[in-house]
Amino acid sequence: MRLGELSARSGLSTATIKFYLREGLVPPGRRVTATRAEYDEEHVRRLRLVRALIQVGRVPVATAREVLAHIDDESLGRTMRLGAALWALPQHGPEPEPDDPEWARAAAELDGLLERLGWSSAREIGALSPAYRAVVSGAVLLRRLGYPADTEQLEPYARKMMEVAGLDLDALEEYPTTAEQAEAAVSAAVLVEPLLMSVRRLAQEEESARRYGIS
Amino acid sequence: MRLGELSARSGLSTATIKFYLREGLVPPGRRVTATRAEYDEEHVRRLRLVRALIQVGRVPVATAREVLAHIDDESLGRTMRLGAALWALPQHGPEPEPDDPEWARAAAELDGLLERLGWSSAREIGALSPAYRAVVSGAVLLRRLGYPADTEQLEPYARKMMEVAGLDLDALEEYPTTAEQAEAAVSAAVLVEPLLMSVRRLAQEEESARRYGIS
Numbered sequence: 001m002r003l004g005e006l007s008a009r010s011g012l013s014t015a016t017i018k019f020y021l022r023e024g025l026v027p028p029g030r031r032v033t034a035t036r037a038e039y040d041e042e043h044v045r046r047l048r049l050v051r052a053l054i055q056v057g058r059v060p061v062a063t064a065r066e067v068l069a070h071i072d073d074e075s076l077g078r079t080m081r082l083g084a085a086l087w088a089l090p091q092h093g094p095e096p097e098p099d100d101p102e103w104a105r106a107a108a109e110l111d112g113l114l115e116r117l118g119w120s121s122a123r124e125i126g127a128l129s130p131a132y133r134a135v136v137s138g139a140v141l142l143r144r145l146g147y148p149a150d151t152e153q154l155e156p157y158a159r160k161m162m163e164v165a166g167l168d169l170d171a172l173e174e175y176p177t178t179a180e181q182a183e184a185a186v187s188a189a190v191l192v193e194p195l196l197m198s199v200r201r202l203a204q205e206e207e208s209a210r211r212y213g214i215s
Numbered sequence: 216m217r218l219g220e221l222s223a224r225s226g227l228s229t230a231t232i233k234f235y236l237r238e239g240l241v242p243p244g245r246r247v248t249a250t251r252a253e254y255d256e257e258h259v260r261r262l263r264l265v266r267a268l269i270q271v272g273r274v275p276v277a278t279a280r281e282v283l284a285h286i287d288d289e290s291l292g293r294t295m296r297l298g299a300a301l302w303a304l305p306q307h308g309p310e311p312e313p314d315d316p317e318w319a320r321a322a323a324e325l326d327g328l329l330e331r332l333g334w335s336s337a338r339e340i341g342a343l344s345p346a347y348r349a350v351v352s353g354a355v356l357l358r359r360l361g362y363p364a365d366t367e368q369l370e371p372y373a374r375k376m377m378e379v380a381g382l383d384l385d386a387l388e389e390y391p392t393t394a395e396q397a398e399a400a401v402s403a404a405v406l407v408e409p410l411l412m413s414v415r416r417l418a419q420e421e422e423s424a425r426r427y428g429i430s
Contacts, residue, residue, distance in 0.1 A: 011361065048361045056356065078427035083420055121424030122417050131416035138410035141271065146226065146263045147402065156382050158414050164375050165418035169426060171368070187362065189416075195353035197408055199373050201346035202337050203380035204400075205298055209336030211384060212293040 003029075006039045010047040017047065023061055025050045025068060049183050057190035063088060071182040078178050085182045086189055087130050106139040109151035117158055218244075221254045225262040232262065238276055240265045240283060264398050272405035278303060286397040293393050300397045301404055302345050321354040324366040332373055 007014045020026045026046050029037030046068075053059040053067065070076070070084035107127065114123040127133055139151055168188070172181045222229045235241045241261050244252030261283075268274040268282065285291070285299035322342065329338040342348055350369075357364035383403070387396045 011359075044361075052360050052362075056360070077429075079420070079423040079429055082423055086416065086419075119417070119421040121429055122421040124429065125420060125424075129417065129420055131413045131420060134413035135410060135417060138406070138413060142406055142410075144226075145267050145271070145406070146259075147267075147406065153386070154410075154414060157379065157411060158418065160375055160379050160382070161411070161415045161418040162422065164372065164415060165422040167371050167375070168419055169422050185419075191353070191357055191360070191362065193412055193415075195350060195357075195369075196372060196376070197412070198346045198349035198353060199369060200376045200379060200408075201301065201404075202334070202344065202350060203373065203376040204301075204383055205294070205340060205344055205346060206334040206337040207377065207380040207384050208294040208297055209340075214292075214294055214336055214339065 001039050002036065003039070006043055006047070009044050010051070012047060012051060020047065020050055023065065025061070025064055045180070045183065049187055052187045052190050057089070059090065059190075063090070067186055071179055071186065078181075081178055081182050082172075082185050083129070085186050089186065089189055100140060102140045102143060103136060106136045106143070106151070109139070110136055113151050113155060113158065116155065117162075119158075119162075216254050217251065218254065221258055221262070224259050225266070227262060227266060235262065235265055238280065240276070240279055260395070260398065264402050267402045267405050272304070274305065274405075278305070282401055286394055286401065293396075296393055296397050297387075297400050298344070300401050304401065304404055315355060317355045317358065318351060321351045321358075321364070321366070324354070325351055328366050328370060328373065331370065332377075334373075334377075 001009070003014050003017065007017060010017070012020075017026070021028060026043060029039045029043065031037050050064060050068075053064045054061065059067070067085050067088040070081065070088055073081060073084070076084060110132065111123060111126075114120075122129070122132065125132065127136075135154075142148075168185075171188075172184055175181045175184050216224070218229050218232065222232060225232070227235075232241070236243060241258060244254045244258065246252050265279060265283075268279045269276065274282070282300050282303040285296065285303055288296060288299070291299060325347065326338060326341075329335075337344070337347065340347065342351075354364040354366055383400075386403075387399055390396045390399050
């Protein structure tokens with residue numbers, strides 16, 4: 001398809017598409033004449049992801065480029081390819097402060113939890129994973145604010161989230177290639193996580209109404 | 216306790232505490248002389264919550280005041296008191312656009328899902344709940360970006376989140392009064408949700424490593 005059709009299909013102006021092409025966020029089209037390039041479904045898909053990252057996720061262009069580079073890196077195994085793309089995204093919660101003495105204590109507690117859960121890979125990857133660091137610094141923050149941050153209390157949630165992760169990966173496996181799976185994982189992280197948190201609040205309201213009545 | 220001790224206990228400067236008192240975010244102390252007031256554990260607890268809302272949740276002062284007013288409103292039943300405090304918090308995801316024709320369609324789909332889930336209270340509260348509106352507008356956004364937003368796919372997640380909500384309310388019931396329960400619900404929404412999303416990513420990594428190996 002030509003640039004005009006790509007614009008119509010993706011809902012983005014041709015100027016925006018040209019900007020993304022220049023920034024290397026979308027691979028160039030196949031050149032057919034000196035002034036004309038052909039685009040295909042892969043471009044539509046990629047533009048959709050770039051739009052989700054930048055317009056909804058408010059991810060900076062440089063970060064988006066990094067995320068996409070991981071998605072396209074065929075030298076990585078599947079776990080790393082899915083993981084590395086997600087790792088490059090902005091993380092939830094406060095930034096880690098590994099120099100904090102509280103940090104080592106919270107990390108040791110998380111290691112204990114992972115041990116009990118039998119999450120041996122997460123234990124092995126450890127602080128290399130931004131998600132691990134976010135859990136640790138979240139616990140440190142809670143404690144600093146004067147709230148009890150008992151990592152043990154996370155155990156039942158962690159078990160439920162493991163079941164949710166099973167659903168997540170089942171859904172990803174519907175996509176035929178690892179690149180498409182990585183794209184879907186990234187767009188889900190940006191677009192579906194807020195939705196899921198809203199479903200959680202809705203469930204809390206329902207459960208509260210069941211326990212205490214609606215008024 | 217006097218202001219100095221309240222400052223030490225809460226980790227906030229006396230100037231900050233005086234600002235929160237002036238803004239009505241913390242109830243005044245019990246006046247014992249013309250120049251001296253006494254504070255108690257309730258002030259420590261309230262300051263902790265105000266700090267979580269403003270410093271971590273980046274909630275504006277006016278919003279924090281609204282959240283606290285709901286927590287303190289003894290005319291409300293428990294569900295409404297917990298709910299109204301959470302409803303005043305900033306919501307996940309994009310703002311609702313009820314004029315959008317796509318909105319009515321997504322809302323009808325969500326109603327169908329709530330019907331199938333048997334969440335009759337959530338169905339009854341409907342678009343009054345910001346969480347309901349956030350799910351609808353999240354689905355509209357996904358579709359507008361060109362992603363399939365099949366509300367049916369949310370069903371297994373919603374069932375898991377209902378189990379999580381059971382854990383949430385069990386934890387809240389540890390607190391003796393409805394006011395303390397509402398405070399805990401609000402601080403959990405601000406402080407624990409990012410942590411929970413990080414646990415979800417950690418679970419995804421673990422599940423991915425189990426399915427596809429670690430490299």
